[in-house]
Amino acid sequence: MAKEKKGVRLEHISKIYKDPKTGKDFYAVKDANIEIEPGSFVTLLGPSGCGKTTTLRMIAGFESPDEGEIYLGNEPINALTPNKRDTAMVFQSYALLPHYNIFDNVAYGLKLRKMDKETIKKKVIDILSLVGLEGMENRMTNQLSGGQQQRVALARALVIEPGVLLFDEPLSNLDAKLRVSMRTEIRRIQQEAGITAIYVTHDQSEAMAISDKVIIMNGGLVEQISTPQEAYYYPNNKFVADFIGEANFLEGVVKAQDVVEINGADVKCATGSMEKGATCSVVLRPEGAFLGDNGQVQGTVKYSCFMGAYQDYHIQVGNTQVKIQEYNPKNKKIYKVGDSVFLNFEENTLYAL
Amino acid sequence: MAKSQSASLDRKKLLGDPIMVTTIVLLIVFLTVFILYPLAILLVDSFISDEGFTLNTFKRVMDLANFRRAITNTLKVGFLVGIASALIGLLFAYVEVYVKLRTRFMEGLFKVVSMLPVVSPPFVLSLSMIMLFGKAGIITRFLLKIYDNSVYGFWGIAIVQTLTFFPVCYMMLKGLLKNIDPSLEEAARDMGASRFKVFMTVTLPLILPGLGNAFLVTFIESIADFANPMIIGGSYDTLATTIYLQITGAYDKEGAAAMAVILLVITLLMFVIQKYYLEAKSTATLSGKASRERMLITDKSVTVPLTIMCSALAIFVILMYICVPFGAMFKTWGYDFHLTFKWFGQVFTKYKGFKAFKDSFVLSLISAPITALLSMIISYLVVKRKFKAKGFIEAVSMLAMAVPGTVLGIGYIRGFSGGLFGSGILQGLYGTGAILVIVFIVRSLPTGTRSGISALRQIDKSIEESAYDMGADSFKVFMTVTLPLIKDSFLSGFVTSFVRSITAISAIILLVTPSYLLITVQINEFAEKGSYGIACAFASILILITYSSVLIMNLVIKHFGTSRRIETAD
Numbered sequence: 001m002a003k004e005k006k007g008v009r010l011e012h013i014s015k016i017y018k019d020p021k022t023g024k025d026f027y028a029v030k031d032a033n034i035e036i037e038p039g040s041f042v043t044l045l046g047p048s049g050c051g052k053t054t055t056l057r058m059i060a061g062f063e064s065p066d067e068g069e070i071y072l073g074n075e076p077i078n079a080l081t082p083n084k085r086d087t088a089m090v091f092q093s094y095a096l097l098p099h100y101n102i103f104d105n106v107a108y109g110l111k112l113r114k115m116d117k118e119t120i121k122k123k124v125i126d127i128l129s130l131v132g133l134e135g136m137e138n139r140m141t142n143q144l145s146g147g148q149q150q151r152v153a154l155a156r157a158l159v160i161e162p163g164v165l166l167f168d169e170p171l172s173n174l175d176a177k178l179r180v181s182m183r184t185e186i187r188r189i190q191q192e193a194g195i196t197a198i199y200v201t202h203d204q205s206e207a208m209a210i211s212d213k214v215i216i217m218n219g220g221l222v223e224q225i226s227t228p229q230e231a232y233y234y235p236n237n238k239f240v241a242d243f244i245g246e247a248n249f250l251e252g253v254v255k256a257q258d259v260v261e262i263n264g265a266d267v268k269c270a271t272g273s274m275e276k277g278a279t280c281s282v283v284l285r286p287e288g289a290f291l292g293d294n295g296q297v298q299g300t301v302k303y304s305c306f307m308g309a310y311q312d313y314h315i316q317v318g319n320t321q322v323k324i325q326e327y328n329p330k331n332k333k334i335y336k337v338g339d340s341v342f343l344n345f346e347e348n349t350l351y352a353l
Numbered sequence: 354m355a356k357s358q359s360a361s362l363d364r365k366k367l368l369g370d371p372i373m374v375t376t377i378v379l380l381i382v383f384l385t386v387f388i389l390y391p392l393a394i395l396l397v398d399s400f401i402s403d404e405g406f407t408l409n410t411f412k413r414v415m416d417l418a419n420f421r422r423a424i425t426n427t428l429k430v431g432f433l434v435g436i437a438s439a440l441i442g443l444l445f446a447y448v449e450v451y452v453k454l455r456t457r458f459m460e461g462l463f464k465v466v467s468m469l470p471v472v473s474p475p476f477v478l479s480l481s482m483i484m485l486f487g488k489a490g491i492i493t494r495f496l497l498k499i500y501d502n503s504v505y506g507f508w509g510i511a512i513v514q515t516l517t518f519f520p521v522c523y524m525m526l527k528g529l530l531k532n533i534d535p536s537l538e539e540a541a542r543d544m545g546a547s548r549f550k551v552f553m554t555v556t557l558p559l560i561l562p563g564l565g566n567a568f569l570v571t572f573i574e575s576i577a578d579f580a581n582p583m584i585i586g587g588s589y590d591t592l593a594t595t596i597y598l599q600i601t602g603a604y605d606k607e608g609a610a611a612m613a614v615i616l617l618v619i620t621l622l623m624f625v626i627q628k629y630y631l632e633a634k635s636t637a638t639l640s641g642k643a644s645r646e647r648m649l650i651t652d653k654s655v656t657v658p659l660t661i662m663c664s665a666l667a668i669f670v671i672l673m674y675i676c677v678p679f680g681a682m683f684k685t686w687g688y689d690f691h692l693t694f695k696w697f698g699q700v701f702t703k704y705k706g707f708k709a710f711k712d713s714f715v716l717s718l719i720s721a722p723i724t725a726l727l728s729m730i731i732s733y734l735v736v737k738r739k740f741k742a743k744g745f746i747e748a749v750s751m752l753a754m755a756v757p758g759t760v761l762g763i764g765y766i767r768g769f770s771g772g773l774f775g776s777g778i779l780q781g782l783y784g785t786g787a788i789l790v791i792v793f794i795v796r797s798l799p800t801g802t803r804s805g806i807s808a809l810r811q812i813d814k815s816i817e818e819s820a821y822d823m824g825a826d827s828f829k830v831f832m833t834v835t836l837p838l839i840k841d842s843f844l845s846g847f848v849t850s851f852v853r854s855i856t857a858i859s860a861i862i863l864l865v866t867p868s869y870l871l872i873t874v875q876i877n878e879f880a881e882k883g884s885y886g887i888a889c890a891f892a893s894i895l896i897l898i899t900y901s902s903v904l905i906m907n908l909v910i911k912h913f914g915t916s917r918r919i920e921t922a923d
Contacts, residue, residue, distance in 0.1 A: 015359070016356050016359070025356065060822060061366075061822075062818060062821075062822075063359070064358070064359040064360075064362035064363050064366070065358065065359060065362070066356050066357075066358045066359045067358060078362055079362055079365040079366065079369070080366075080369075081366045081369055081370065081821075081826075082818070082821045082822050083821050083822070083823075083824045083825055083826055084369075084824075087822070088822060088823065089818075089819065089822045091815040091818070091819055092815070093813050093815050095813065095815035095816045095818065095819035096816075096819075097816060097819075097820065097833075097834055098816070098838070099837045099838060108820065108823050108825075108833075109823035109824055112823060112824040112825050112829065113824065153819075156819075156823070160823060160824065
């Protein structure tokens, strides 16, 4: 549907703000280098204040970068105002025009493009059926539920066939169930329209469910750009490991290529290019180990709790406590607080940082 | 870290928007020429003589005993009026928010009181004060048989100003009291405090900054007031009237300029304290919305005395207004109480009433839409856009609020009678209707801007951003999104500005030429001469006009306003 898929490139983008309390300048975004493929769905992911929304607003044109250049396709767009950029944004608060009905809201951008009435009408009807709101043209915005308003906002952005679609935490005002169904919907519509999409969220499961690639940000810095799988299995650093899913960090020493000593035991673990003898943190996901009366690394049970789907354990290993989740506890031995246990690691689950 | 790139990009984006740039430039020119320049020229006038910089003009006016007296007089009146208005305002606000008296009658009284400052021409209360309590006053002479009562002077001004300004305090404090979370007071009650103790230890401390704010606002209004001291002041001169007499009586332009500078310094000082210290403080302590309905006081020992006090005051004020049309219908006030339409007739036959109403009406009607639009544009720029000159635009349009009309009038005389800087440029403006329209605009701009700003702050900024993002330029966004969303504020700005203009006098009286007859100037003239019948006839018609325009506005907003529909949305 989109006339042309466009990629987005950020080269050495920085944004400086003044802290209102201290009056000091700080980097809201620092030296971000991001390349977004045409037609892909990319998520800017990070905790609040990490610079993800600022980055998105710089792409939309509401903020101007202090360093670097932004390209839309091959065109540098730094000096373009938002109305001249080939982007369309779906806002967190939906930002529907409250004095217009649904039809006029969706038609707003088309009217600005001076299309004739018939074309506008056809396009609006088509797009409303794509987002599942056929027949609602004459409602006022306040007669719609939050989810429906979100669909109108999406339709309004889609209908002008932008080169890039921007989403600023579009689902954060919806309830949990609706969030899940809407994100699937957004992904479906994006695929159908074949449009480039940049999506801001702080919800890592939302990001994983929806994206081709995630860009994980923290404190203004881009920490990792990769597929969700890579970010989960091969995080660049502790922050990413901790932010994407749950992570335990075990202290270890590199013994050889792909061998790490943890609490006196040598285990297989991806070490990358780490030197022999180097200390490292080994990332262990809660589902990455199972417990046994004997095995690789020894520990003591500090906490044990039945959660239904899994048994939740805290195990003291050396100086650290690790969280382990054993699924299907019904068929497994349940350990009590104080028990001595061994951790056994699944193949290819450990990753040293 | 250099923020230079974003600054230059923002500039580039702005320059890519010619309508926006033109608007900003025109606004800056307008504000500079018609607000800053006339005030600057007063400084030049009073500090610079033929021999260069001098303080002699100030020394000369300070040596005038009547000017020194005027300063103390003004401050004394301002202080008393400020305190009295704040306290009466508090009484009304407290009764409305805290006390259970939901009778139709009381609701009506409170509504009328809250509307008075909007519709009332400035000197109406002075007129009726004289007619009720003066030498020939109905109450003093006929009811109490006092034949030599004088209402002129300190007490006359103070009472009239208090009654004129307390409704403003009432409205301000009502807003603050409504924002107090009732559970704070309930907690205190629960721990054993009496109702009086709660008021003294919880409620009062919470609204103390707001009370100070109300005091200062009234104080500024009082010392800037020209009309009331003019009519009821007698020989008790205040700064505004002294300045007026200095220029119209003594033809001492430099002296008047120096006096105006002194008055301006006092009001500016108060304004800065009020605006940047108290206003911020009073809203900071009470920013939260009340979590739920307040349990109203039903205790008779509290409600009865408070109700009686409020109703008595309100009825008294309303009586004073009613007195005006009667003043226009009695043959000779104080002597002959036969009803007659003689005065109304004379207004139109003998005293060119038609022309006066036409001139006032037309000039106000021209200035009202301009003011309303201008204040909406300023508020849009201030709230929604960022650019370098924004601070300037905001500061200057708010500054106009602190400039007394008399000071502005003198500034215009000095600044435009010989053209800009005496060069002859724009000289053609002086003495025309255009300069009167400009004065009307400048005088009403701050109120309009204020209401526009608060209306716009309610609107999520992403609504405009979304339109901008869809491809609309600033002009389009303003016309299709911003303006429709603040239609109510625009309409009320329109009417407020119309009413303020048609009832204005302080600056206008210095600038009006014989080719224009303005109602307020006529009323002032006849009141000064003691022709109360004619003055009252003029004033009654004026009140009728202002009151009906407010009524029409409310109807229009009810039918065409969008804001209500939007508010119910979320």
